[in-house]
Amino acid sequence: MQVRKTATLVLDDGSEFHGFSFGYDKAVAGEVVFNTAMTGYPESLTDPSYAGQLMVLTYPLVGNYGVPPFSIEENDLPTFMESEKIHAEAIIVSDYSEEYSHWNAVESLSDWLKREMIPGITGIDTRALTKKIREHGVMMGRIVISDADNEVESGKVKDESEMPDYGSINYVDRVSCKDIIVYRPDGTSSTYPIGSDNFQLSSFNSQLKHVVLLDCGVKANIIRCLLKRNVTVVRVPWDYDFNTLEYDGLFISNGPGDPDTCDVAVQHIRKALAGDKPICGICMGNQLLAKAGGASIYKLKYGHRSHNQPVRMVGTERCFITSQNHGYAVDNDTLGADWEPLFINMNDGTNEGIKHKTKPFFSSQFHPEACSGPTDTEFIFDKFVALL
Numbered sequence: 257m258q259v260r261k262t263a264t265l266v267l268d269d270g271s272e273f274h275g276f277s278f279g280y281d282k283a284v285a286g287e288v289v290f291n292t293a294m295t296g297y298p299e300s301l302t303d304p305s306y307a308g309q310l311m312v313l314t315y316p317l318v319g320n321y322g323v324p325p326f327s328i329e330e331n332d333l334p335t336f337m338e339s340e341k342i343h344a345e346a347i348i349v350s351d352y353s354e355e356y357s358h359w360n361a362v363e364s365l366s367d368w369l370k371r372e373m374i375p376g377i378t379g380i381d382t383r384a385l386t387k388k389i390r391e392h393g394v395m396m397g398r399i400v401i402s403d404a405d406n407e408v409e410s411g412k413v414k415d416e417s418e419m420p421d422y423g424s425i426n427y428v429d430r431v432s433c434k435d436i437i438v439y440r441p442d443g444t445s446s447t448y449p450i451g452s453d454n455f456q457l458s459s460f461n462s463q464l465k466h467v468v469l470l471d472c473g474v475k476a477n478i479i480r481c482l483l484k485r486n487v488t489v490v491r492v493p494w495d496y497d498f499n500t501l502e503y504d505g506l507f508i509s510n511g512p513g514d515p516d517t518c519d520v521a522v523q524h525i526r527k528a529l530a531g532d533k534p535i536c537g538i539c540m541g542n543q544l545l546a547k548a549g550g551a552s553i554y555k556l557k558y559g560h561r562s563h564n565q566p567v568r569m570v571g572t573e574r575c576f577i578t579s580q581n582h583g584y585a586v587d588n589d590t591l592g593a594d595w596e597p598l599f600i601n602m603n604d605g606t607n608e609g610i611k612h613k614t615k616p617f618f619s620s621q622f623h624p625e626a627c628s629g630p631t632d633t634e635f636i637f638d639k640f641v642a643l644l
């Protein structure tokens with residue numbers, strides 16, 4: 257029988273949680289965040305917004321439905337994942353199941369993590385860990401695997417590696433695309449290096465509307481939700497000045513890290529606010545749109561990461577259950593005179609979306625495209641496309 261390597265999570269406050277490695281054996285550091293969803297680890301791990309973070313799952317049994325194949329479908333998009341690779345730095349669970357059963361599973365979570373060189377720890381009291389984060393606020397942490405280089409002896413972890421400063425790193429720049437990628441509803445896509453002479457928006461199918469997708473770390477299902485509504489999607493890097501293009505609408509994606517590291521994008525969005533073309537954003541997109549409109553962002557104590565966050569549409573009694581993954585929030589009190597909150601979180605009263613009072617600009621802090629659900633708020637894409 258294979259000997260299980262012990263693995264320790266060391267939090268910034270010095271506390272240690274001991275368990276066993278079931279992924280790739282390497283030391284990593286990152287922001288420790290918890291997600292209370294009951295399903296969706298393939299989608300969450302490949303969500304680029306988790307870059308730089310150690311993902312704690314509070315649902316106790318993880319791995320029992322395995323991992324779907326990494327297959328590429330129409331438009332060169334992954335069928336079952338949100339991007340081309342795992343973006344979280346590590347996954348931390350209570351009870352990992354190597355045995356799995358699911359019609360679509362092709363491998364165990366452990367095999368996938370090892371192939372992608374991502375650590376996984378099991379045997380952690382994730383509820384105690386979550387309580388600690390809820391009380392103290394989100395913390396940095398590192399994982400140390402007991403091997404020849406990093407021994408864990410009598411509760412004292414020897415590894416002294418530097419903790420990165422999560423808030424100061426521009427993770428968006430790390431995960432955004434480097435080229436312009438055009439996706440068409442007919443299932444095709446083309447890539448154009450920045451500055452390429454072949455790239456001319458006017459040469460695309462003029463029957464269809466063109467949506468510029470500002471890629472801050474976009475999830476594949478956002479692209480699919482737009483394509484399903486029969487528009488051409490022009491995905492551009494986060495710092496690209498899209499104002500030089502003749503487009504019909506702007507969509508700002510989700511993305512990792514502190515929105516204050518994305519000033520270049522904010523400047524470009526601010527220019528677009530002077531015009532009248534429809535603008536929509538999701539999560540990081542909500543934060544960058546708000547910043548462009550003059551509002552400020554603050555860090556939540558421990559974020560919203562789950563599939564059951566209740567939000568109310570302001571001015572109505574309509575509530576929606578939403579999927580969320582964010583650590584920062586728009587400060588409602590700093591919204592300029594032209595803006596108003598669009599959604600409010602029913603748990604803690606924080607901002608969950610904004611809209612411009614007169615122009616076709618609006619966004620959500622939650623994920624209307626969420627895959628693995630809920631899909632109650634997918635109407636946001638309909639509203640945006642109807643405005644084009």
Ligand SMILES: NC(=O)CC[C@H](N)C(=O)O
Nearest residue numbers: 510511513539540583584
């Ligand atoms: N999913 C996202 O776009 C997250 C936005 C931002 N990184 C936050 O944590 O608030």
